[in-house]
Amino acid sequence: MDPIYLSLLTILLIILLYGSRRLSRLSQTREETTHVAKAYLGIINQYVITSRTDLDGIITDVSDAFCQASGFHRHELLGKSHAVVRHPDTANKTYASLWDSIASGKDWQGEMCNQRKDGSTYWVQASITADYDLYGNKIGYIAVHQDITDHKMVIELSIRDALTGLYNRRHFNHCFDQLLQDAHDNEQAISLMIFDVDNFKKYNDTYGHQKGDDVLKETAAALQYCTHEGDAACFRLGGEEFAIVALLDEDAAVALAEKVRAEIEALNIEHINNAEFGCVTTSVGVYTHPYDGFAVPEADELFRIADQCLYRAKESGRNQVGKPEKESDSIELF
Numbered sequence: 001m002d003p004i005y006l007s008l009l010t011i012l013l014i015i016l017l018y019g020s021r022r023l024s025r026l027s028q029t030r031e032e033t034t035h036v037a038k039a040y041l042g043i044i045n046q047y048v049i050t051s052r053t054d055l056d057g058i059i060t061d062v063s064d065a066f067c068q069a070s071g072f073h074r075h076e077l078l079g080k081s082h083a084v085v086r087h088p089d090t091a092n093k094t095y096a097s098l099w100d101s102i103a104s105g106k107d108w109q110g111e112m113c114n115q116r117k118d119g120s121t122y123w124v125q126a127s128i129t130a131d132y133d134l135y136g137n138k139i140g141y142i143a144v145h146q147d148i149t150d151h152k153m154v155i156e157l158s159i160r161d162a163l164t165g166l167y168n169r170r171h172f173n174h175c176f177d178q179l180l181q182d183a184h185d186n187e188q189a190i191s192l193m194i195f196d197v198d199n200f201k202k203y204n205d206t207y208g209h210q211k212g213d214d215v216l217k218e219t220a221a222a223l224q225y226c227t228h229e230g231d232a233a234c235f236r237l238g239g240e241e242f243a244i245v246a247l248l249d250e251d252a253a254v255a256l257a258e259k260v261r262a263e264i265e266a267l268n269i270e271h272i273n274n275a276e277f278g279c280v281t282t283s284v285g286v287y288t289h290p291y292d293g294f295a296v297p298e299a300d301e302l303f304r305i306a307d308q309c310l311y312r313a314k315e316s317g318r319n320q321v322g323k324p325e326k327e328s329d330s331i332e333l334f
Contacts, residue, residue, distance in 0.1 A: 049124065049145035052131060057081045057099075060140065069124075069147055071117035082143075087113040087121060102128055102141055111148065123152040161236040163213060164220035172235045172243065176299045179233070179245055180289075184296045191253035191288040192306045193244040195219070195260065198281045198318045200240035202273040215269060215280055216240065222263040226256065250288035250323065257284040257321045265319065274318075281319035285310025 044050065045063045052061040062077050070077070070085050077084060086095075090113050101108040108128045115121060124145035131140045159171035167175075183190035197203070197219060204212040216236070223234040223242055232246035244260070246253060261282055269280040287306040289297045305324060313322030 049147060051077075051082070051143045051145075052140060053082075053143070054140040055138070057141070066145070069116075069122060069145070070114065076117075085114040085116070087115040089113060098128065102130065105130065111152075112145075122147060122149045124148060161220075164217055164236050166220050166223065166234045166236045166242070169235065169237045172237060172245075175233075176245065176303075180296050180299060180302070183247055183289075184291065186247075187291045187293075188247045189249045189288055189290045191244075191246050191248045191250065191286060192302050193246070193253060193257045193260075194237070194285045194303075194306045194310045195223070195242040195244075195257075195282045196284075196310055196314070197240035198277075198283055198314070199271065199274045203271050203280065206271075206273055218267055218269065218280075219264055219282065222260055222267070226260045226263055230256075232256075248288070249290065250286070253286050253288050254321055254323055257286050260284070261319065261321060277319055283310060283313040283318045284321045285313060286321060286323045 045065070047065055048063060049065045049069050050063040051059055051066055053059050059077050059080055059082065062074060067074055067077070072084065094110070094112065098108050098110070107130075108126070110126060112124050112126050113121060114124060125148050126143055126145050128141055128143045130138050131142045133139050159167055159174075161168040180190060197215060200212065200215070203215060219240075219242060220234070220236060223244060227234055227244060227246070230246060230248075232244050232248075235243045235245070237243050244256070246256065248256065261284055264280065264282050265277070267280065270278070271280045272278060274281060285306045286309055287302055289302055309322035309324055311322075312325075313320050316322070
């Protein structure tokens with residue numbers, strides 16, 4: 001055989017052998033890559049709360065972790081919107097902000113309160129981003145959630161009054177300035193209502209502290225009942241003193257304070273040492289700061305005036321709503 005031909009044949013065989021081995025290695029690499037990808041996807045499916053939707057927010061896929069967190073089966077979620085897990089107390093503005101962001105091409109991040117199938121509550125930190133097909137067309141949205149329920153519970157315990165469940169004085173001090181700033185930024189009036197149970201020390205002395213605690217819980221329940229449909233925050237400031245902060249003008253704030261006062265009186269809880277009323281009553285001080293286009297009002301000044309109004313209500317016979325006397329009450333901003 002021609003030595004040149006033999007050499008060429010040898011080279012060809014070497015090339016074929018090398019190519020065969022390389023293809024085998026590539027095939028093995030692809031199989032390994034596929035195996036690793038499937039393993040990662042399995043881990044994500046099991047442990048990461050994820051969902052995919054179409055452009056209208058209709059769920060097209062969910063992870064097993066999503067089903068475990070929500071208590072719903074996959075078939076109960078597919079074809080539905082996330083309203084199926086929306087907690088009824090979640091403000092509409094949360095979802096409005098979400099859709100404004102993602103519809104304009106921006107990612108959205110934030111905390112959301114959800115409701116499981118059994119009615120219990122859970123919290124998630126959500127990140128939502130657009131989903132695209134292979135050709136770069138936007139086809140929907142992908143959401144990744146982190147369960148932060150335990151974290152939120154710890155926070156809630158730190159800002160809630162253990163007896164009544166209302167926000168405590170610590171939280172009031174922390175958030176009142178921000179509420180004033182928000183009202184100013186949105187050009188809205190803001191009202192502070194301070195409630196005080198009349199002759200509460202005498203009630204405790206007569207009926208005992210356990211009964212006194214029951215009165216405080218009933219008072220808190222009345223505040224929550226009268227404000228559950230509005231944008232208002234209820235606080236127990238300490239002892240028998242409570243507060244409501246709401247984005248209301250003076251007339252609406254006085255009407256709300258009167259509604260709470262009447263609700264508490266209507267409970268008809270016996271209190272023989274409460275003057276002529278014979279039952280548990282409350283006095284209320286109300287101050288409203290209207291939007292005036294100037295500086296944000298000082299929290300201490302608002303509280304001072306509302307407290308003056310409360311004192312005036314008590315001096316005038318209790319079981320009534322006191323509001324500022326324009327000639328004597330003013331807010332000192334400078």
